[in-house]
Amino acid sequence: MKLLVTSDLHLVRAWRVTVLEALTQWVREASPEALVVAGDIAVAAEADTVLRELRRIFPHGPIIIALGNHDFWGGALAGCRTLGATIERFWQVPAERYNVTLLDKENFYSDELVFVGGYGHYDLGFAAPGLRYEGKMVTREHYLRGRPPIETPLRWRDFDWMPGVSDVLKIAHAQVEAVQSKILATGPHHIFLVLHTPPFEELLGVPDASMLDPEDPPIRAFFRAYLGNRAMGEMLRLYSEQIAGAVCGHTHRAAGPVDLGGFPGFNVGSDYGAPRGFIVDTKEPTIGISSITELVI
Numbered sequence: 157m158k159l160l161v162t163s164d165l166h167l168v169r170a171w172r173v174t175v176l177e178a179l180t181q182w183v184r185e186a187s188p189e190a191l192v193v194a195g196d197i198a199v200a201a202e203a204d205t206v207l208r209e210l211r212r213i214f215p216h217g218p219i220i221i222a223l224g225n226h227d228f229w230g231g232a233l234a235g236c237r238t239l240g241a242t243i244e245r246f247w248q249v250p251a252e253r254y255n256v257t258l259l260d261k262e263n264f265y266s267d268e269l270v271f272v273g274g275y276g277h278y279d280l281g282f283a284a285p286g287l288r289y290e291g292k293m294v295t296r297e298h299y300l301r302g303r304p305p306i307e308t309p310l311r312w313r314d315f316d317w318m319p320g321v322s323d324v325l326k327i328a329h330a331q332v333e334a335v336q337s338k339i340l341a342t343g344p345h346h347i348f349l350v351l352h353t354p355p356f357e358e359l360l361g362v363p364d365a366s367m368l369d370p371e372d373p374p375i376r377a378f379f380r381a382y383l384g385n386r387a388m389g390e391m392l393r394l395y396s397e398q399i400a401g402a403v404c405g406h407t408h409r410a411a412g413p414v415d416l417g418g419f420p421g422f423n424v425g426s427d428y429g430a431p432r433g434f435i436v437d438t439k440e441p442t443i444g445i446s447s448i449t450e451l452v453i
């Protein structure tokens with residue numbers, strides 16, 4: 157099965173046309189059999205518009221998506237208290253209308269593979285250890301509020317827009333459990349894993365935390381905590397023989413394809429208005445690294 161895999165399209169008005177043009181070109185040139193998007197498609201209120209656009213560009217085959225943190229933005233404003241409520245309120249009906257599979261809700265079964273995944277969230281597990289700014293130690297409390305301990309306009313913006321986000325670890329844990337139960341439901345089938353949030357350090361696409369200058373770390377080092385879900389990766393290791401390949405997004409930094417201990421994985425690395433896409437040729441029993449090819453625009 158030939159998959160067109162992308163992520164972080166962020167189809168908000170500013171660059172919707174540019175990104176959709178790239179996607180149209182890839183579909184025309186590569187003739188994929190399915191379209192896979194690893195989250196951050198737009199924001200909750202745009203769900204109907206963007207799923208309609210994806211279906212217009214890819215009219216016939218399966219469209220399989222995992223949601224991203226931005227896809228929940230605005231849920232709280234509409235009275236949704238949880239990620240699940242935001243999916244029900246904004247994504248479920250358009251997904252049915254345009255025949256799009258939401259991996260956050262259900263697996264997608266093809267003849268060769270089962271597509272399993274979902275959002276993922278961050279569990280602070282990839283935070284840079286011992287981080288301090290101007291002598292002030294970064295504590296868990298800072299991470300749970302999305303703000304470093306010094307004066308800066310920078311903050312992790314999910315805390316303003318995402319429902320229930322003050323309970324970071326609870327969401328992360330629930331996401332691990334949800335993905336695990338979806339893996340257990342697949343039986344013996346091989347799995348193509350689609351997560352928005354990277355589950356492995358190799359997929360963050362940022363320099364190793366040990367490269368940071370402990371005396372003067374850049375402010376971006378604080379935000380490393382929000383890049384991935386370490387517990388998700390630990391859970392996935394239990395099923396590595398069943399996983400044929402994995403894709404993620406979220407950090408806007410490309411990584412891989414790399415061998416993640418028996419299966420290849422990569423981070424798409426799209427950025428705002430600068431999408432990246434890959435063709436993944438799935439062949440039983442596993443997807444090789446050489447069957448993951450980047451598309452150009």
Ligand SMILES: [Fe+2]
Nearest residue numbers: 164196406408
């Ligand atoms: Fe993104």
Ligand SMILES: [Fe+2]
Nearest residue numbers: 196224225406
């Ligand atoms: Fe994201």
